Amino acid sequence: MPLFARKLGIDLGTINTVVAENRQILLEEPTIVAIVIAELKMVAWGQTAKDMYGRVPEDQIEVVRPLRHGVIAEYEITENLLADIVKRLCGPMLLFRPTLMLTVPHGVTSVERRAVHEAGLGSGSRDVFLIQQPMAAAIGIDLPISTPSGSMLLSLGGGTSQAAVMAMNTVISAGTTRAAGLQMDESIISYVRKKYGIIIGQPTAELLKIRIGAALPQKDVLSMEVQGQDQVSGLPKPITLSTDDLVDALQQPLQQIVENVKKVLEKTPPELISDIIDRGVAICGGTSLLRGMEKYLTKSLGIPAYRVDNPYTCTAEGAAKAIGMIDELRRSLMQG
Ligand SMILES: Nc1ncnc2c1ncn2[C@@H]1O[C@H](COP(=O)(O)OP(=O)(O)OP(=O)(O)O)[C@@H](O)[C@H]1O
Numbered sequence: 001m002p003l004f005a006r007k008l009g010i011d012l013g014t015i016n017t018v019v020a021e022n023r024q025i026l027l028e029e030p031t032i033v034a035i036v037i038a039e040l041k042m043v044a045w046g047q048t049a050k051d052m053y054g055r056v057p058e059d060q061i062e063v064v065r066p067l068r069h070g071v072i073a074e075y076e077i078t079e080n081l082l083a084d085i086v087k088r089l090c091g092p093m094l095l096f097r098p099t100l101m102l103t104v105p106h107g108v109t110s111v112e113r114r115a116v117h118e119a120g121l122g123s124g125s126r127d128v129f130l131i132q133q134p135m136a137a138a139i140g141i142d143l144p145i146s147t148p149s150g151s152m153l154l155s156l157g158g159g160t161s162q163a164a165v166m167a168m169n170t171v172i173s174a175g176t177t178r179a180a181g182l183q184m185d186e187s188i189i190s191y192v193r194k195k196y197g198i199i200i201g202q203p204t205a206e207l208l209k210i211r212i213g214a215a216l217p218q219k220d221v222l223s224m225e226v227q228g229q230d231q232v233s234g235l236p237k238p239i240t241l242s243t244d245d246l247v248d249a250l251q252q253p254l255q256q257i258v259e260n261v262k263k264v265l266e267k268t269p270p271e272l273i274s275d276i277i278d279r280g281v282a283i284c285g286g287t288s289l290l291r292g293m294e295k296y297l298t299k300s301l302g303i304p305a306y307r308v309d310n311p312y313t314c315t316a317e318g319a320a321k322a323i324g325m326i327d328e329l330r331r332s333l334m335q336g
C-alpha cells in the first residue's frame with residue numbers, strides 16, 4: 001500500500017480511460033462497465049467488461065459505456081468506476097486520500113462539469129480538480145502554452161473532436177464537435193448498407209477503419225473481408241471492402257472535423273494565427289492514428305498538422321502534471 005497521497009491525472013474518455021502519475025501511465029482501459037441487472041452491481045470494468053460484450057446473457061448482465069460524447073451519461077456507474085480505479089491504485093483502505101485531476105471536454109455545461117467533480121469526490125478522493133482536455137493534452141506534450149505565443153491542439157477521440165488555441169495558460173478560442181471515432185464507425189455502417197445492401201456492426205466497422213481505413217486515397221490499397229447480414233434476406237453474407245471504400249465513407253465526419261477547426265481559427269486573433277502557422281497544429285487522440293490524417297488536415301487547413309509522440313496518453317500525462325501547476329493554471333482549471 002502506498003505510504004503517501006497519490007496525485008492522479010485521469011483522462012476519462014468516451015472510449016478509453018487513462019490514468020497517469022509523474023509521467024508514468026498507471027492504467028489504460030476501455031471505459032466500459034459490466035453490471036448485474038438484478039443487483040445493480042458492477043461486476044467488471046475495463047477490458048474484462050469489454051470482453052463480456054455480446055457473450056453474456058443480456059437480461060442478466062448489462063455492458064455499458066457510462067460516458068457519451070465525453071460527458072457522463074450514467075452518473076452512478078461512473079462514480080463506481082472512479083471509486084474502483086482509486087481503490088486499485090491507492091489500496092482499499094485509502095489511508096491517504098488522493099488528489100485527482102480529471103479531464104472534461106471543452107464546452108461542457110456547468111451541470112456536466114459538476115457531475116464529474118462529484119463523481120471524483122464520491123470516489124474517496126481528497127481534492128478534485130477539472131481541466132479541459134485540450135489544455136491537459138497540450139501540457140502533456142510540452143507545448144509552450146504559458147507563453148504569449150499561440151499553440152493549437154486538436155484532440156481527436158472517440159466521442160469528441162476538440163480544437164483549441166492556447167496562450168498564457170488559458171484557452172483563447174476553442175470548439176468541439178461530435179464528429180469523431182464513433183461517428184466514423186457509424187458512417188462506415190451506413191455506407192456499406194447503402195452501397196452494398198449489407199448490415200455490419202460497430203465493432204466490425206471500427207476494425208475496418210483501423211485496419212484498412214484512411215483519410216485520403218493511398219498508394220497501397222488494402223482490402224479486408226468481413227461478415228455482414230444481407231439487408232433483404234437477413235442471411236449472413238461476407239463482403240470485401242477496400243481502402244478506397246473507407247476513404248469515401250469517412251469524408252463526411254472528416255469534413256466536420258475540419259469545419260470545427262476552421263471555426264476556431266476564425267475566432268483566433270491574427271497574431272496567434274501566425275504563431276500557429278509557424279509551429280503547426282498538434283493532433284492527438286486515437287482517431288489521430290487514422291492513416292493519412294496528418295496529410296489530410298495539412299491539405300484542408302493549409303497549416304501543417306503533426307501527430308504527437310504519445311497520442312493516446314498525453315491528456316492523462318498532462319492532467320497529472322497539471323496537479324503540480326495549480327497556481328499557474330488557476331484561471332483555467334474548472335471548479336465543480
Ligand atoms: N489506427 C486507428 N485509426 C483510426 N481510428 C483509430 C485508430 N486507433 C484507434 N482509433 C479510434 O480512436 C478512438 C478512441 O480514441 P481515444 O481513446 O483517444 O478516445 P477517448 O479519449 O476515449 O474519447 P473522447 O476523448 O472523445 O472522449 C476510437 O473511436 C477508435 O476507433
Ligand SMILES: [Mg+2]
Nearest residue numbers: 013014157285
Ligand atoms: Mg479523449
